[in-house]
Amino acid sequence: MEIPYIIEYEDIINYAHILKTIPCCVCHGHSARIKIQIQSETLDKSDMVVNFYDLKKILKRFDHITLISKEYCTGWTGKMGDGVIVEIKEKRYVFPTSDVLFLEQEPTVEYLSELIYNEVKNLNEEFKVRVQVWETEKGSCVYGDKLL
Numbered sequence: 608m609e610i611p612y613i614i615e616y617e618d619i620i621n622y623a624h625i626l627k628t629i630p631c632c633v634c635h636g637h638s639a640r641i642k643i644q645i646q647s648e649t650l651d652k653s654d655m656v657v658n659f660y661d662l663k664k665i666l667k668r669f670d671h672i673t674l675i676s677k678e679y680c681t682g683w684t685g686k687m688g689d690g691v692i693v694e695i696k697e698k699r700y701v702f703p704t705s706d707v708l709f710l711e712q713e714p715t716v717e718y719l720s721e722l723i724y725n726e727v728k729n730l731n732e733e734f735k736v737r738v739q740v741w742e743t744e745k746g747s748c749v750y751g752d753k754l755l
């Protein structure tokens with residue numbers, strides 16, 4: 608067994624979301640700190656575990672966007688369907704379609720951690736990956752494999 612490398616990448620993403628629980632059922636935002644750790648026993652052709660730029664690209668998908676469970680999408684509006692209607696807890700929002708990323712589940716810190724984990728794991732199935740997302744300074748979720 609080779610001695611493994613562990614790399615860490617940290618960044619901040621800004622997103623809005625709506626959850627079904629009170630008080631989070633009001634559209635609000637977070638500046639979430641994300642930490643990605645990857646353990647690998649091998650390096651790529653560039654002698655890296657992974658290019659940090661690839662991790663930045665993964666996080667970019669969730670940055671400056673409104674995360675909403677697709678369960679609350681009730682229709683489209685506008686000439687080209689360029690507005691999306693979201694109904695939750697007897698409230699109706701209309702967002703520009705380009706400003707929303709619909710997810711399969713509630714956009715909780717737990718699910719966001721899992722989504723980022725899956726994206727990193729897709730880079731290389733051999734990686735052991737651990738993701739931590741701080742939604743606030745006080746609360747975070749850790750999701751992933753056991754590292755050294």
Ligand SMILES: [Zn+2]
Nearest residue numbers: 624631635637
């Ligand atoms: Zn929130």
